[in-house]
Amino acid sequence: xxxxxxxxxxxxxxxxxxxxxxxxxxxxxxxxxxxxxxxxxxxxxxxxxxxxxxxxxxxxxxxxxxxxxxxxxxxxxxxxxxxxxxxxxxxxxxxx
Numbered sequence: 001x002x003x004x005x006x007x008x009x010x011x012x013x014x015x016x017x018x019x020x021x022x023x024x025x026x027x028x029x030x031x032x033x034x035x036x037x038x039x040x041x042x043x044x045x046x047x048x049x050x051x052x053x054x055x056x057x058x059x060x061x062x063x064x065x066x067x068x069x070x071x072x073x074x075x076x077x078x079x080x081x082x083x084x085x086x087x088x089x090x091x092x093x094x095x096x
Contacts, residue, residue: 003042004063006053007076014048021046024072031070039066054080 016024032039039062042054057063060077067074 001038001040001056001058003080004055004057004060005078005080006055006063006067006074007078008051008053008067008073009049009075010051010073011049013046013051016046027070028066028072031066034069035062035066038062 028041032041038058040056042056044051044053055063055066057066060079063077064074066072
């Protein structure tokens with residue numbers, strides 16, 4: 001299933017309390033339950049003014065539907081085409 005990164009512009013996101021983050025998470029999970037098993041939230045990264053979320057979904061429109069139903073911004077949605085890490089470099093070095 002395709003993996004997506006969603007950029008959510010949320011001024012002051014880095015200052016959200018644990019209770020506020022919990023409420024946002026609960027709302028997201030409730031919407032995911034409504035949408036069914038075709039969409040899955042993997043994790044999110046909170047920065048000063050944005051939240052970056054990683055989801056599995058069959059298509060971009062399901063990501064947009066989740067955002068709409070939850071009242072979440074989805075300013076940018078990008079499908080992940082590949083993943084690299086330091087391990088990627090090790091594998092390349094081993095092939096040399």
